[in-house]
Amino acid sequence: MRSSPTLAALFMTSACMTTPPPPPAPPELAALEAAAATQKEGSIAYPLTRRTYLVDPQFGVQVADPYRWLENDVRNDPEVRSWVTAQNEVTDKFLETLPLRETFKARMTQLYDYERFGIPRKKGGHYFYTRNDGLQNQSVLYVRDKVDGEGRVLIDPNGWSADGATALAEWTPSDNGKLLAYAIQDGGTDWRIVRVLDVATGKLLEDELKWLKFGGGVEWAKDGSGFYYSRFPEPEAGQTFQSLNKNQSVYYHKLGTPQVEDRLVYATPDHPDYGHYPTISEDGRWLVVTSSIGTDDRYEVTLIDLRKPGAKPRTLIKGFTNNYSYVGNKDTTFYFQTNDGAPRMKVVAMDVAQPNPVARTVIAEDTATLDGVSMIGGRLVTSYLVDAKTEVRVHGLGGKLVRKIELPGIGTASGFGGEQDDEETFFAFTSFNRPTTIYRYDVGAGQASAWASPKVAFNPDDFTVEQRFYASKDGTKVPMFIVRKKGTSGPAPTMLHGYGGFNVSSLPAFSPTRLAWVEQGGIFALANLRGGGEYGKAWHDAGRLQNKQNVFDDFIAAGEYLKAQGFTGPKQLAITGGSNGGLLVGAVVNQRPDLFAAASPAVGVMDMLRFDRFTAGRYWVDDYGYPNKEADFRALYAYSPYHNIRGGTEYPAVLVTTADTDDRVVPGHSFKYAAALQAAEDVGGQPHLIRIETRAGHGSGKPTSKIIEEAADVYAFLGHFTGLEK
Structure with missing residues (x-):
């Protein structure tokens, strides 16, 4: 799936062709402010956005960055805070005029109002699980003593803050x-x-x-006296939400003692970019430390024998070359999921009692992509992706296939956690038209039964889910899911969504907000772009670094296919994506503004030359490359949304969304992109707005009320410009 040399050469040619010209000589500040004050498109007067004459010479290119001051933390910079307030006022005023806004809000509220359960975890005879009664801002943690018993509330986070934005995140019961x-x-x-x-x-x-951050959960010691965890050093004053995250280390916390007394267990001070994540083996003997250096699934694995006080760490897997994900162990036989010699993954085992353990294949690579493995009831349960749909298989510890688990249809299954002697496990199943149902699976009998089934305010059978395959620019076949209400025939207003990066697979899942769009007569499409993990390492590699343009080509081809096949019309296609998907939307809007009627990039990475300077951005070089390396710079500069906005081109309607407290993709990305788009000359009469949420972050932990309000705003905006109101 890698791009050919010819395509790579074309991409680099494109990079040269799209290099922005040097900025003009700096005019007087008063003239700049006057120009900004009169920025208008149609009937919208945008707020004043101060411009500065700031140019960075990079590899012979004069890179303009007139809105860099918008990178400043809104918590500490009054000017940025005032800009946010002014932008929201303009955006809110426009959104208030949209007829579908209240329609969507009311229906999304109804669709969200159903009982939702999380997958149970069994520890010490107790079953721990989350439950939301429907419209609670945050799910509540329950515990019950029998699998079919009554639950009692253990933690209810809904009273933690007035705005519902303080959430219960990760949680782990002790073994007993x-x-x-x-x-x-x-x-x-x-x-x-x-x-x-x-x-x-x-x-x-x-x-x-x-x-603690980024998987910094806890791993309980088997006797319950304390736990292992990973954390970062305390940030410098004023840099809590913007400074780079480095020097993550593993500690042991003894219950009843202050954190300052926690014992350092594993650290790599000579390699501050390494991240470390601890796991306790089920027998309690081993601390397994998985180390990474970025977002790629390339790990080192280190063992510490906890039965030997003062035992030195032993690096079992060296070199950050392959994915070696620890599954479990029987005595000294360790099982791993790996792509070593298997781009679509396999399961191997090795005897760590040997001085130089050699991996032997237990479950060989398949034509499907191995997505997860667990050890339950003396079995290996494997989850595969077959054209982005889940298939679950049960194997003996020697690798022999025992059976496949029958699933309710086209969708996504997840879970299958537990311990090796458990005869039961739990999994969730969801699809575009089916809310998550929790199933209990009897490992020995091979029987699944519903443990928690939602009751919803719609009939799932009123909707159709189909999968199509289309050809991208270079002929690669790309899958796409298409969801519509029975009776909806094209051309219809269509929302196309994508991600395409970081080996993340875009899978079928239920969304009350998307269902509201489909109910209204729209079509929803999800494209499984290169850069994701749907087809293993080769699919990921074909959409990152110098191959990133393939992702944009795949998305553009998806839009062209939907039009050519009559799903949607010339002015009926809207696009959405978040985070890396926000980058996707920003890039393709610049490259093919004629293809789309409306676009909404959410919490996007919009400045591809400075992403690595804030919080988690340094990890993303695995997918994006290094802005300070010339070859990477030229590729990044060619598609960076902020740097490739062009005057004299008619742009679609754009609603950017972000949050002032996002410390994953800092909001300065979206601020700068929106300011540049508003300031561009002769880009048509459509609105280019930004909606900035408060106390919402990158998305995790967002309260239900904020989810509904934001989705209603975005969908009403997209519907207005694609004809959904008609």
Whole structure:
């Protein structure tokens, strides 16, 4: 799936052709302010956005960055805060004119109002799970003593803040089920605060841990005396939400002691870019530390023998070359999921008692992509992606296929956690027209039964889900799911969504907001672009670094296919995407503004030359490349949404969305992009607006009320410009 040399050469030619010209000589500040004050498109007067004459010479290119001041933290910069307020006022005024806004809000509220359960975790005979009664801003953690017993509330985060934006994040029961460590996420930040609860009494212990982030959950010691976790150093004052995240280290916390006394277990001070994540083996003997250096699934694996006090760490897998994900172990036989010699993944085992363990294949690479493995009830349960749809298989520990688990249809299954001697496990199943149902699976009998089934305010059979394959620019076949209400025939207003990056697979899942769009007569399409993980390593590699243009070509081809096949008309196609998908939307709007009627990039990475300077951005070089390396710079500069806005071209209607507290993709990306788009000359009469949420972060932990309000605004905007109102 890699691009051919010819395409790579064409891409580099494109990079040269799309290099923005040097900025003009700096005019007087008063003239700049006067020009900004009169920025108009149609009937919308945009707020004043101060421009500066700031140019960075990079590899012979004069890179203009007139809105860099918008990178400043809104919490600390009054000018940025005033800009945010002014932009929201203009956006709100426009959104208030849209007839579908209240229609969508009312229907989305109805569709969200159903009982939702999380996958249970069994510890010490207790079953821990989350439940939302429908419109609660945050899901509540429950515990029950029998699989079919009554649950009692253990943690209800809905009273933690007035705006509902303080969430219960990760949580982990101790092995005996008597204690529970849980993380608090405030206002959407990636930072976590960990507390400990007595399950029987509900009483909080005094323990409190800070500066955890990115999988910094806890791993309980088998005796319940404490737990292992990973964290970052405390940031410098004023840099909590913007500074780069480095020097993640593994610690042991003994219950009842302050965090400053926690014991350092594993760190790599000579390699501050390494991240480290601990796992305790089920037998309690081994601490397995998985280390990474970016977003790629390329790991080192280190073992620490906990039965030997003071034992030195032993690096089992070296070199950050392949994915070696720890599955479990039987004594000294360790099982891993790996792409070593298997781009679509396989399962291997090795005896760590040997001085130089050699991996042997247990489950060979398949034509489908291996997406996950767990050890349950003396079995290996494997989850595969078959053209972006889940298939689950059960194997013996020697690898022999025992059976496939029958699933309810085209959709996505997840879960299958538990312990090796458990005879039961739980999984969730969802699809575009089917809300998540939780199933209990009897491993020995091979029988699945519904454990929690939602009751919803619609009939799933009123909707159709189909999968099509279309040809991208270079002939690559790309799958796409298409969802519509029975009786809806094209051309119809269509929302096309994509992501295409970081080995993340875009899979079928239920969304009350998207269903509201389809109910209204629209079509929803999800394209499985290169850069994702749907077809393994080759599919990912074909959509990153110098091949990133393939992702944009795939998305553009999806839009062209939907029009050519009569699903949607010339002015009926809207596009959406978030985070890396926000970058996708921004890039293709620049490259093919004629193809789309409306676009909404959410929390996007919009400045591809400075993404690596903030919070988690340094990890993303695995997919994007290094802005300070010339070849990468030229590729990045060619598609960077902020740098490739062109005057004299008619742009579609654009509604940018972000949050002032996003510390994953800092909001300065969206601020700068929106300011540049508003300032561009002769780009048509459509509105180019930005909606900036407060205390919402990158999306995780967002309260239900904010989800509904934002979706109603975005869908009403997209519907207005694609004819959904008619």
